[in-house]
Amino acid sequence: MDNASCRVLWEAICDNRKEPTMANVISDETIEYVGILAKLELDDAQKEQAKKDLAEMLDYIDELSELDTSAVEPMSHVHPTCNFFREDVVTNGDDRENILKNAPEEKEGAFVVPKTFD
Secondary structure (H helix, E strand, C coil), X not given: CCHHHHHHXXXXXXXXXXXXXXXXXXXXXXXXXXXXXXCCCCCHHHHHHHHHHHHHHHHHHHHHHCCCCCCCCCCCCCCCXXXXXXXXXXXXXXXXXXXXXXXCCEECCEECCCCCCC
């Protein structure tokens, strides 16, 4: 089979696909709801543009879902991560007396601060 025949066959297969794409799910009600959630006041032209933009984004996601990722190792983060926790070790000890030397007022080993309410 030559390239032209393959292309015609492929286009026929693609044209006969009945699978709904994500972009086909976007309705006027969906745009209205998203506008409410985002606290946007959109006129009709802006709603149509938003519908078109969302459709393009969802079509792109559909394209990405067709990629073969079977050889890609699953990950939870794009950067390599490791356990960043360390043992909690006190390094400066109990230096309360020196710290309280900076306090404008001290009472019973603690800073005295102004009242915030009565």
